[in-house]
Amino acid sequence: MIEKALTGSKGYWAWMIFLLAIMGMGGMFYTQQWNYGLGITGMSRDVTWGIYISQFTFLVGVAAGGLMLVLPYYLHNYKEFGRITILGEFMAIAAVIMCLMFILADLGQPIRALNVMLYPTPNSMLFWDMIVLNGYLFLNVVCGWAVLHAEYKGVKYSSWVKKLILLSIPWAVSIHTVTAFLYCGLPGRHFWLTAILAPRFLASAFAAGPALLLVVALIMERTTFFKVGQVAKDKLVTIIGYAAIINFFFLACEFFVGFYSNIPGHMHTLEYLFWGLSHDGHVYNNLVPFMRASVVMGIVGIALIFVSRSKKSDGLLAASCVLIFLSLWIDKGLGLVLGGFVPNMLEQVTEYYPTVPEIGVTAAIWATGFFVLTLLYKVAISVKLEKES
Template structure:
């Protein structure tokens, strides 16, 4: 099947070349970081996790989001998702590869990474996160590959694979639940110490993952003669819409708890994210523009989707716009705000702001490019097989 990646139109090769350039830049930046240490990033003693861990957190959600295609198709036998379920599985693979790369980029001693296996520590949530991330990655590789091979041979997939498809469903939930538990079990960090973190993560994941798949479908419809089908697209917009509503609801609950209880620890981080946190006569607010933009995108995207449902209109441009806005909003929420604001203020109620460095951005972009490179190859294979079967 891999041979499908070797033939393509110029646009395909240009796209891969662009991604390849970013990957090369990423490696060059990583080399610098590897030689000097993580001091080349904007992270500090106070904000000890930055873009790498926040991207990791967001991408775990993107990976888990594929569940929203797998579940209706395999469990509820929703046939319209037949063509695109494989896209969900392949997205999960790329997203998880990015997650693992972000973790490696964040380690101070990457060569000692295997210590997590040599000295397994079940009381650490990071240990479990490693288990479920690798588990989900391998499950998706297995299921995706076996089912696609069967499709190519135009035979039904072997029965045993459904066992693995079935266990991949709780695994998808577990990867984001355990990732939430990395944060919500820490006693000194009020912003994270909330039982709604895991549900919120899942809700935003079930919007962000399908949004990205939807965008990929729109791109492939235009450039790769691959039509997911109107019904499938419409159903995905419904799923995204409800997931965004639930996520927004959960987020607003955090606001209520903070501002109604007026417990300072519950307010500080929200204050920092949305209004700027005053401390010793200085207002710290470098995330405020991102968060309000995200809020605007979130509600605009939601409005577009709701409009399409209520007015019973369907327009690919509207779908694309809404999916883009929602994906960006959820990225700002979880891929920026959630992690950074947890460190503000620090346990001594001092404030340090985090601004990523260029080198750090280079590595981050490089890893994203690697993920999209892999995603492009996998989707090329999936679409190639579809075309082969149809021909």
């Protein structure tokens, strides 16, 4: 089955070589980081996690988002998703691989990473995150591959696969819940210390994951004979649209609690993210343009995605999915993690700016994810088209 990835059009090979080039460039930057230490990044004593961990957090959502295709198809027997469920599972694989790479890139002593397993520590949420992420990767690799291979052979998949698929449904919820627990259980970090952090993560995951999937699927419709199907598209619009609306509703709840209660600790980070935080005569606001853009893009994206459905416009659908995805990426892939460190524990402000090597490594990990994704989608689409022709 893997041989399907070894033949392709010129465009396919150009894309793969382009991704490999970015991966190579990032590899060189990572060598620099390996030799110098994490001081090569923009992180500091005050902002101790940067874009590596924020990308990780966001991508856990993308991985969990696959649930929105697996659940209707396998649990509710929603046949229209039959053609794209595999895309959700394979996207989860690529996203979890990126998550694990971002964690490794962020470790000060990556060669000691296995200490997490050698000295299992159930009171640490990172220990559980290791378990749920690796478990989710395993489940999706096994289920995705087994189902596709059965289709390739023209038979129905074995019954044990169904059991693992059913297990993968609550497991998807667990990966993002545990990832939220990394943050929302820390005393003193008021911005993260909110009981709706896990629900917020899930809402944004269920919008961002399917949005990315739909964009990729629309690109594949243009470049191959693969078709998502109008009914499936319309259903995805409902899922993405409502999940994004719930995400913004949760954000509004955070604003209400922070500003109506008037508790300074609950307002500071929101002020820093959306208006700028005044401190010692200086206004710190380097994330404000991004966060405002996130809100605007999110709201415009939600409006457009429903318009695109009534007009049956693929172009508009793709544009609205890109807007929603970018909005949620800024919200979680930048603001949530970086904002939590401002102000610091002594109410001082240090702003964070990623460095060139840091951005290079980040780009390379994204490229690796897209490389894996392309490879898997190439196999999946080839098998599906072969069976249908």
